Amino acid sequence: MNFFLISLIKMGIVTAAFMTTLAYLQWIERKVLAHIQSRLGPYRVGPHGLLQPLADTLKLLMKEGFIPSHVNKFFYLLAPFLAVFFALISICVIPFGPSVEVLGVRTDMGLADLSIGVLFILAISSAGVYGIALAGWASNNKYSLMGGLRSSAQMISYELPMAIALASPLLILNDLSLRTIVNEQAGFYLGVLPRWTIFQMPFPQIFSFVIFLISGFAETNRVPFDLPEAENELVAGFHTEYSSMGFASFFMAEYANMVTVCCMATVLFLGGWHPLFPSTLGSDFVPVLLALAAGAMLLYHGVAQPISGRPWDRLTMPAAGVVFSLVGLVFLVPMLKPFLIPLFWFVSKAGFLMFTFIWVRGTLPRFRYDQLMNFTWKFLFPVAILNLLITAFAVALQEPKS
Amino acid sequence: MDLILFILFATIAVVCGISLVVQKHPIGSALSLIGVMGSLAVLYLLLGAEFIAAVQLIVYAGAIMVLFVFVIMLLNAGEEAPGGKSWPSRLLGVPLLTVFLGLLAYLMQLMAPSMGMVTFGSFNTGAKELGRSLFNNYLLPFEVTSVLVLIAILGAIVLARKEID
Amino acid sequence: MPQLNAVPMSWYLILSAILFTLGVAGFLFRRNIITVFMSIELMLNAVNLSFVAFSHQLRQVDGQIFTFFVMVVAAAEAAVGLAIILTVFKNRQTLSIDEVSSLKN
Numbered sequence: 001m002n003f004f005l006i007s008l009i010k011m012g013i014v015t016a017a018f019m020t021t022l023a024y025l026q027w028i029e030r031k032v033l034a035h036i037q038s039r040l041g042p043y044r045v046g047p048h049g050l051l052q053p054l055a056d057t058l059k060l061l062m063k064e065g066f067i068p069s070h071v072n073k074f075f076y077l078l079a080p081f082l083a084v085f086f087a088l089i090s091i092c093v094i095p096f097g098p099s100v101e102v103l104g105v106r107t108d109m110g111l112a113d114l115s116i117g118v119l120f121i122l123a124i125s126s127a128g129v130y131g132i133a134l135a136g137w138a139s140n141n142k143y144s145l146m147g148g149l150r151s152s153a154q155m156i157s158y159e160l161p162m163a164i165a166l167a168s169p170l171l172i173l174n175d176l177s178l179r180t181i182v183n184e185q186a187g188f189y190l191g192v193l194p195r196w197t198i199f200q201m202p203f204p205q206i207f208s209f210v211i212f213l214i215s216g217f218a219e220t221n222r223v224p225f226d227l228p229e230a231e232n233e234l235v236a237g238f239h240t241e242y243s244s245m246g247f248a249s250f251f252m253a254e255y256a257n258m259v260t261v262c263c264m265a266t267v268l269f270l271g272g273w274h275p276l277f278p279s280t281l282g283s284d285f286v287p288v289l290l291a292l293a294a295g296a297m298l299l300y301h302g303v304a305q306p307i308s309g310r311p312w313d314r315l316t317m318p319a320a321g322v323v324f325s326l327v328g329l330v331f332l333v334p335m336l337k338p339f340l341i342p343l344f345w346f347v348s349k350a351g352f353l354m355f356t357f358i359w360v361r362g363t364l365p366r367f368r369y370d371q372l373m374n375f376t377w378k379f380l381f382p383v384a385i386l387n388l389l390i391t392a393f394a395v396a397l398q399e400p401k402s
Numbered sequence: 403m404d405l406i407l408f409i410l411f412a413t414i415a416v417v418c419g420i421s422l423v424v425q426k427h428p429i430g431s432a433l434s435l436i437g438v439m440g441s442l443a444v445l446y447l448l449l450g451a452e453f454i455a456a457v458q459l460i461v462y463a464g465a466i467m468v469l470f471v472f473v474i475m476l477l478n479a480g481e482e483a484p485g486g487k488s489w490p491s492r493l494l495g496v497p498l499l500t501v502f503l504g505l506l507a508y509l510m511q512l513m514a515p516s517m518g519m520v521t522f523g524s525f526n527t528g529a530k531e532l533g534r535s536l537f538n539n540y541l542l543p544f545e546v547t548s549v550l551v552l553i554a555i556l557g558a559i560v561l562a563r564k565e566i567d
Numbered sequence: 568m569p570q571l572n573a574v575p576m577s578w579y580l581i582l583s584a585i586l587f588t589l590g591v592a593g594f595l596f597r598r599n600i601i602t603v604f605m606s607i608e609l610m611l612n613a614v615n616l617s618f619v620a621f622s623h624q625l626r627q628v629d630g631q632i633f634t635f636f637v638m639v640v641a642a643a644e645a646a647v648g649l650a651i652i653l654t655v656f657k658n659r660q661t662l663s664i665d666e667v668s669s670l671k672n
Contacts, residue, residue, distance in 0.1 A: 075429065075433075115452060115528050116452045116453060116455075116456045116528070116529065119453070119456035119457070119460065119529075120456060122456075122460050122464075123456050123459035123460045123463070123464060124459075126459070126460055126463070126464025126465065126468070127459065127463055127464055129464075129468055130433075130436070130468070130471070133468070133471055133472070133475065134429075134433075134471075136475070137429060137471075137475050145475065145478075148475060149472065149475055149476060152468055152471065152472045152475070153472065155468070156465065156468055156469070156472070159464070159465075176528075176529055403571065403572055404571070404572050404573060404574050405571050405572070405573070405574055406571070408574045408578065408579075412578070412582045415582065415586060416582070416585055416586070416589075419585070419586050419589035419590075419609060420589060422589065422593055422602075422605065422606070422609060423589055423592050423593040423596065423597070423606070428599055428601045428602050428605075431593075431597075431601075431602045431605055432601075432605060435605050435608060435609060438586065438609060438612060439612060442612055442615070442616055445579070445582075445616065445619075446616075446619050448574070449579070449619050449620060449622075449623045450623055451619045451622065451623070451631050451634075453631070454619060454631050454634050454635065457635065457638060458615075458638070461638045461639075461641075461642055462608075462612070462638065462641070465642060466608070466641060466642055466645045469645055469646070469649055470601065470604075470605060470645070470649070473601065473649045473652060473653065474601055476653075477652075477653070477656050477662065479599065479601060479662050495592075495595060495596065496592075499588055499591060499592050499595075502588060502591070503584060503585060503588040506581075506584035506587075506588070507581050507584055507585075510577045510580045510581050510584065511577060511581075513577065517575070517576035517577055517624060518575075518576055518624070519573035519574065519575055519576065520573060520574045520575070520576055520579065520620070520623055520624075521572060521573045521574075522572070525623050525626050527622075527628050527631060531628050532628055532631060532632065532635070535628045535629070535632055536632055536635070539629075539632075540632050543636060547636055547639050547640065550639075550640065550643055551639060551642070551643050553643075554642075554643030554644070554646050554647050555643075555646065557646075557647045557650070558646040558647050558649075558650040559650075561647070561650035561651060561653070561654050562650040562653050562654065
């Protein structure tokens with residue numbers, strides 16, 4: 001009974017946090033893209049457009065769910081459901097932190113610890129293509145069909161380098177459970193260099209990290225690999241015929257996939273919740289200092305030097321500054337420290353990777369279709385295999401046991 | 403719990419299997435087959451074969467069936483034309499298959515008392531045990547299979563490429 | 568009356584038999600090459616289920632190894648088979664097996 005109760009509570013927390021992240025990721029993406037392009041981005045709804053996700057969700061919910069007359073109705077309705085299901089389910093094996101004691105109950109941070117966690121993620125992500133392919137096919141529209149075809153070809157092709165890039169760190173870490181994988185990456189070389197997989201001996205996995213990230217871009221259909229939904233070629237690709245909730249589901253699936261890829265890269269290559277440098281050198285104070293710095297900056301801009309023309313910014317910015325400083329002080333509370341500090345490191349690593357996704361979207365143009373295929377089959381795949389071979393040799397030479 | 407899960411997923415598998423046979427459109431059949439494979443993966447988990455369950459999803463549902471769906475979409479295959487069946491096959495087909503199934507089930511039931519029950523967790527094989535067995539006892543078949551896959555890749559490329567005139 | 572936390576082994580085998588029969592039915596009754604091909608995959612899956620069930624029964628890992636090999640061979644078979652289907656469609660513009668019969672006469 002206790003187990004069920006704890007699981008339910010954890011499920012609620014993770015679901016709430018995940019959904020909020022998905023909604024705000026879109027706001028962050030629009031803001032970052034806007035600033036890359038010297039614009040302001042969403043600004044009208046709430047302070048600095050902070051309520052924009054709420055408004056968007058409301059709009060999508062209120063819209064008429066229009067079903068075109070020429071579609072295959074069953075598959076047309078099934079496709080967004082499949083896409084969002086396979087996108088959301090992978091979060092349940094990601095470990096966010098070590099096992100902690102809350103109110104006298106010892107529990108792992110994370111929903112489930114499967115002994116085949118890595119394979120589970122691979123299986124789920126490979127099933128994610130059906131949503132897109134079916135949407136393209138059921139829409140009965142040649143642009144959508146092209147989008148669906150492109151996405152299934154692209155996802156099959158990029159799954160290979162992705163799986164092989166995943167295999168190399170597994171050779172070093174010697175386990176498939178994600179929690180064990182993170183635990184194996186604890187500790188430091190020479191007291192400073194973390195034992196994350198991208199630094200770990202005998203062969204640092206920096207190449208497979210890059211390959212994994214590139215294939216991750218392709219698996220989530222992000223720029224520069226967003227050919228399934230290339231606007232100037234295919235209208236909107238596979239989701240041309242979708243409106244309201246159908247469209248929202250695809251949107252949500254894309255962001256959820258992005259979160260999953262970033263979490264996976266964090267867990268497998270960046271040491272999960274382990275800090276960048278040892279806590280003896282003061283890594284526990286990084287979140288405090290960051291939050292205090294952000295609060296001080298907001299206070300400075302809000303009170304001392306108002307840059308914004310709108311009157312209520314003089315009110316909201318100092319308020320936000322105070323809130324940020326308080327959040328920083330929360331990290332100092334001894335009771336909350338054991339799970340807030342690991343969570344901070346996990347979220348900041350995954351968040352940096354998500355920022356990279358957006359950054360790349362603001363920077364790179366889209367591939368041409370033949371370039372896309374040549375890139376994976378003639379470059380990424382051989383490099384991944386070479387990396388796997390070298391890692392295998394290094395591991396075999398290092399370990400004396402048979 | 404085990405029994406409920408088994409009945410649930412066995413029902414899904416059988417319904418999807420029937421749907422595969424009766425669906426008119428190939429896409430419908432393909433999706434039904436994916437349903438069968440997914441529920442079989444859960445049954446593998448119940449039997450303690452974790453690795454096989456994952457591989458079932460990755461290889462079958464994630465690669466082979468995507469290929470099928472891709473080809474169906476590429477050829478834009480429509481609903482299949484009815485007819486072409488001869489009278490004897492139409493009359494005898496279903497009864498004969500039912501007899502075949504009945505015979506199989508009868509034989510299983512005959513052996514049943516000696517076979518016992520399946521309880522979850524009594525025999526778990528992860529990737530480690532499987533890998534050890536694969537690379538010790540079954541090394542030669544493994545290598546032969548890899549050659550087979552290589553030949554298949556070459557064959558597929560030769561068959562599917564455009565002729566350069 | 569079976570207990571709730573155990574499943575009789577024979578049920579797995581009967582399920583496997585049912586799926587195999589469905590595969591045979593699809594193979595015999597359908598006229599679309601792709602669907603016929605999928606019926607073959609269904610039969611392979613049914614056999615895999617009994618392999619894994621027997622592996623559990625005998626407490627040996629060998630049954631699962633066989634399943635693994637069947638999957639690999641099925642993948643190879645699907646690649647070549649679908650390539651053949653593509654070629655047939657390119658040459659004849661049909662997917663019906665009744666119309667692909669030039670070896671008959």
